[in-house]
Amino acid sequence: MCDSCDCSQTGNSVTIKRPGQAVxxxxxxxxxxxxxxxxxxxxxxxxxxEAVLGKNDGIAAHNRVFFNKQRIVALNLVSSPxxxxxxxxxKTIRELRDEIxxxxxxGDQQTMLDAERIDATGVPxxxxxxxxxxxxxxxxxxxxxxxMELVENSLLFIENVGNLVCPAMFDLGEAAKxxxxxxxxxxxxxxxxxxxxxxxxxxxxxxxxxxxHLDFDVSRCREYAMRVNHHLEFFEISARTGEGMGAWLxxxxxxxxxx
Amino acid sequence: xxxCSVLEQVRAIVYHECMHEMSLAVNIVxxxxxxxxxxxxxxxxxxxxxxxxxxxxxxxxLVFCFDAASRNTPAEGARLEVREVDGLGNCLGCAHSFxxxxxxxxxxxxxxxxxxTVQGKELKVVSFTIDEE
Numbered sequence: 001m002c003d004s005c006d007c008s009q010t011g012n013s014v015t016i017k018r019p020g021q022a023v024x025x026x027x028x029x030x031x032x033x034x035x036x037x038x039x040x041x042x043x044x045x046x047x048x049x050e051a052v053l054g055k056n057d058g059i060a061a062h063n064r065v066f067f068n069k070q071r072i073v074a075l076n077l078v079s080s081p082x083x084x085x086x087x088x089x090x091k092t093i094r095e096l097r098d099e100i101x102x103x104x105x106x107g108d109q110q111t112m113l114d115a116e117r118i119d120a121t122g123v124p125x126x127x128x129x130x131x132x133x134x135x136x137x138x139x140x141x142x143x144x145x146x147x148m149e150l151v152e153n154s155l156l157f158i159e160n161v162g163n164l165v166c167p168a169m170f171d172l173g174e175a176a177k178x179x180x181x182x183x184x185x186x187x188x189x190x191x192x193x194x195x196x197x198x199x200x201x202x203x204x205x206x207x208x209x210x211x212x213h214l215d216f217d218v219s220r221c222r223e224y225a226m227r228v229n230h231h232l233e234f235f236e237i238s239a240r241t242g243e244g245m246g247a248w249l250x251x252x253x254x255x256x257x258x259x
Numbered sequence: 260x261x262x263c264s265v266l267e268q269v270r271a272i273v274y275h276e277c278m279h280e281m282s283l284a285v286n287i288v289x290x291x292x293x294x295x296x297x298x299x300x301x302x303x304x305x306x307x308x309x310x311x312x313x314x315x316x317x318x319x320x321l322v323f324c325f326d327a328a329s330r331n332t333p334a335e336g337a338r339l340e341v342r343e344v345d346g347l348g349n350c351l352g353c354a355h356s357f358x359x360x361x362x363x364x365x366x367x368x369x370x371x372x373x374x375x376t377v378q379g380k381e382l383k384v385v386s387f388t389i390d391e392e
Contacts, residue, residue, distance in 0.1 A: 043388055054290070134279060191363060194363055
């Protein structure tokens with residue numbers, strides 16, 4: 001993916017695989033702590049003043065430079081488990097695959113199940129299994145990028161681990177975060193999990209075909225989300241029936257033109 | 260049971276319960292361990308952290324995770340001292356500046372929700388102390 005990158009990040013139990021691939025591609029160079037040979041004396045305060053996630057942010061910036069150079073629009077899809085992220089991706093890919101080159105990085109704690117679903121649509125996909133980890137980080141994406149051959153001027157969807165809390169903190173180098181809420185969840189999710197809605201740029205409200213059977217109030221949900229983040233742009237969709245998908249697909253086409 | 264597998268179990272539990280606090284703790288330990296090595300120190304006795312009240316971090320969980328994450332590193336046994344930083348918001352409607360205690364901040368002057376967070380999301384390692392004995 002790049003010629004001058006630092007690939008020696010810790011990998012703990014993370015595995016990165018393409019569907020059908022047996023061997024893990026995780027670069028898990030450990031950390032070295034050599035006892036220093038100096039002559040120790042007393043207590044000393046060392047100034048640091050660095051962000052805790054500075055290392056992640058550095059790798060994210062590296063990913064972003066790569067995306068910009070290749071004119072790849074990377075979107076980080078975040079939501080609770082079960083909001084329909086993978087179904088949205090399947091539908092989106094089937095609608096756009098004849099006009100736009102696309103690729104997917106799938107993040108889950110375990111299994112290749114989502115990667116296999118995406119693989120069936122015919123676009124390149126890599127699965128990142130985080131083990132116990134509750135989010136993707138920039139290095140996992142970086143390692144996944146090394147396993148893929150991305151096309152210039154394309155779309156890259158990064159489906160984060162289903163979790164409405166932790167992925168908010170970790171920049172992956174994406175152009176935008178897309179938060180997905182389904183109408184089977186409470187409309188007060190944006191108030192309960194504000195960090196994710198605060199970090200997002202786009203909000204997809206999914207499973208709208210079920211609205212007649214539920215008490216979910218879409219306008220209240222939008223209002224709550226806007227309280228947290230007044231920049232949010234909304235699309236109300238049903239990935240199952242295709243209702244409302246047109247505007248979302250149009251937005252994606254627009255991103256690529258600008259990218 | 261060997262100590263390392265006990266640690267692995269603790270890590271797994273902690274990772275699950277504390278979610279991103281474990282990753283943050285690992286990042287803090289790595290950062291200070293690297294710097295300590297560069298500074299010629301063997302043992303870190305304390306780490307000073309600045310955490311914004313809107314940073315989304317549970318401090319108790321972070322301290323708990325830090326203890327687990329620092330095992331077998333130069334930061335093992337170090338105290339994690341967390342200084343909380345208040346949230347500060349600017350109303351985009353009426354330009355009023357006020358204390359923010361959540362990301363759902365509402366302007367106390369005009370009632371608007373269009374609020375820009377200007378302080379309180381930071382999370383950084385300020386310094387650490389090394390024991391050179």
